[in-house]
Amino acid sequence: MNGWTGKILALDLTKQHHRVITPPEALYHRFVGGKGLAGHYLREQMGLAWDDPLMPLLFFAGPLVGTKAPTSGRMTVMSRSPLTGTVGDTSVGGGLGTQLKRAGWDGVIVTGRAADWTGVEIDNGTVRFCDARPLIDQPTSQVMDALAGRGSVALIGPAAHHGVRFASVMVDRHFAAARNGLGLVFAAKRLKYLAVKGSGKVTVSDQDLLSKAREEIFRLVAASPVLLGEYGIANLGTPALLDLMDARHMMPTDNFRRTHFDGAKKVNAHTLKTTYHPKRTGCRGCHILCKKKTPGGDPLPEFETLSHFSALIENDDPHTAFEANKLCNELGLDTVSAASTLACYREITGTRLDGTAVLKLLTQIGRAEGIGAQLAEGSARYAARAGRPELSMSVKGQELPAYDPRGAYGMALAYATSTRGGCHLRAYPISHEILRKPVATDRFSFSGKARIIKIAEDLNAVVDSLTACKFVFFASSLEEYAKAYTGVTGVTTTANDLSRIGERIYYQERMMNAEVGFTARDDDLPPRFFEEPGTASHGFPVPPIDRAEFDATKQAYYRVRGLDHNGAPLEEQALALGLTWKR
Secondary structure: OOOOOOOEEEEEOOOOEEEEEOOOHHHHHHHOOHHHHHHHHHHOOOOOOOOOOOOOEEEEOOOOOOOOOOOOOOEEEEEEOOOOOOEEEEEEOOOHHHHHHHOOOOEEEEEOOOOOOEEEEEEOOEEEEEEOHHHOOOOHHHHHHHOOOOOEEEEOOHHHHOOOOOEOEEEOOOEEEOOOOHHHHHHHOOEEEEEEEOOOOOOOOOHHHHHHHHHHHHHHHHOOHHHHOOOOHHHHOOOHHHHHHHHOOOOOEOOOOEOOOOOHHHHOHHHHHHHHOOEEEOOOOOOOOOEEEOOOOOEOOOHHHHHHOOHHHOOOOHHHHHHHHHHHHHHOEOHHHHHHHHHHHHHHHOOOOOHHHHHHHHHHHHOOOOOHHHHOOOHHHHHHHOOOHHHOOEEOOEEOOOOOHHHOHHHHHHHHHOOOOOOOOOOOOHHHHOOOOOOOOOOOOOOOHHHHHHHHHHHHHHHHHHOOOHHHHHOOOHHHHHHHHHHHHOOOOOHHHHHHHHHHHHHHHHHHHHHOOOOHHHOOOOOHHHHOOOOOEOOEOOOOOOHHHHHHHHHHHHHHHOEOOOOOEOHHHHHHOOOOOOO
């Protein structure tokens, strides 16, 4: 095969043993790689508890990874989420996916539980199980320093060691495999780190066709003001969105009680740029380079992190957001869930948080000390324990990112239907509701949104399987990436073919969630969004979401997705998509 290596590495931490899996080629054609192939292997064990030794921890790259396809330096990490109980996955940058492919592997499946803290080091076809006890409870940067020279590294920090439900996995120092708490799955297996080094090359079927696709993608990206414009994310990073969200009165403020932040200009992208004088950086294989870091090498917060550590907790000091982001990375904390849990804590207790208090609480969360032990469970469990479950701004137990759904109704539906809980990346309707890409839609209307969200979910599912970056799809489309896929693999494929594969991948995630008890009751938003308005401005209202319209649109989504009225998969649709049906 081209693009794929045809081999998956299966690691048993209990026995300190490894073996090679060689999937049939048809399986690659059905699920591509990355998120899709990882989901195939997760489904077999989805009914197990997240901390069961047999629950797989999956690392999968797609066929484009390790080639010159644009933005292909990403990969998927997946397991069952300790935070939500849903399918738990994340697409992460850095060099891990590229090194994995160069080492000769399409993926790694980790099962078992080591007798003591262990690191796994993969050097091409060689696998070593290493004593990781000396690295326990150290900040992630110190562990990265200790592992220098061992290739690309994914590791956990103190938060995972102390049982934080939203512990993240840090890759190559500054790339976070975040949301869902997958760092805690590492800890349950007593896996401290995974290091991969490869020296091989990924074979490509048709270099000329891949080069043509690459040229087309570059041309489209160059013409995109959202990506490469003066105020685009290449120049200002993702914080370029902050002023836009605030101007549209959909910036989550004070735990989503308001949608406009008076201090936005004190913490926006321009302020970060003039304060920290950042340099551009990014993932392997990407020329957009949306990430920003200081001359000293510290990363600047991404938009969601910046927004939540400012507006959501009513902080107008950019240095607090910068230091909170840095501390979360050192502890291995998901920044969105951490900030949202602090906002929930503020509202329940009436506590005002200055910069010192924010950093103190984050440290307590990361080490499960004092009140931090309760906050480490996430906002949904904390709020329920406090008798105020409605004050957790989460879906399926995962905290919402920095887009208020009262200001974008497609986002409201996308939050609710997301298979991993509150998430903007399953569909990202902000692209058309706010950025007007590919075309503008009315952000205060549910008209047409059911089908739009379904199509976007399918798109993003296959993007995370190829793998590529979602940002590039502000400019290019599956047409160009189908050409790249064909060039790499030699499998003649159209955009419609890829979209159908994405539909199969996403439907399987709905099936996995349904098999462990998720229903339409879980595809919902916190009551605040149906009962309280957002912040109006100059006669421009931001009303509560109409419950009847939302429910009707959700039912429309179920119909176009091929689900029953309770959001459950249907046997006929599953079989039509080539999926195994479990009764």
